[in-house]
Amino acid sequence: NAGVMQNPRHLVRRRGQEARLRCSPMKGHSHVYWYRQLPEEGLKFMVYLQKENIIDESGMPKERFSAEFPKEGPSILRIQQVVRGDSAAYFCASSPYSWNTEAFFGQGTRLTVV
């Protein structure tokens, strides 16, 4: 059973470009969570999704950021018109039901905006 897969592992974008980060949850997991880790800080919650539904997006910046988890395929975190402050590691986690059951993190995508 493969773990949570995130790709790419590293992504470099120029200011103003779009960044798309993908997360494939573990088999059988229908709950996906995105977190952001700025340098020298802990992870901060961004959004919680189930298939085709956003459950909690209270941690998402109001502009430029969006997330989806379609019926088929991976979850996507999309950042439009990236700025230097978006440079961070973005982590995805998945769980079979809610987080009260065991959840697993992916290895993260390190986004660098130049």
Place this chain on the structure above:
Amino acid sequence: AQTVTQSQPEMSVQEAETVTLSCTYDTSESNYYLFWYKQPPSRQMILVIRQEAYKQQNATENRFSVNFQKAAKSFSLKISDSQLGDTAMYFCAFMHENQGGKLIFGQGTELSVKP
């Protein structure tokens, strides 16, 4: 709002010795979960141990154990017989029972195990 504080940015320990990492949190809720995660240089977030607030018994996982003091809102991690592979960032995290997946993390403690 809930907050999690780790007051030790860095710690070091000799191999085979015991070390305790501190964590305090602030909440007005009574039902919640607490976690310790390990982040080695590979950046992978690995669950070390979890504690349900309603359980009085401290959780243990092999060499890892916690001292959960609910009244004091303290949740420290003890690592016994430290190994070189324990070198990593350690994050304490809080999650309210009804906010599945929305963890609140502390700032982290960088632990170095020295040979």
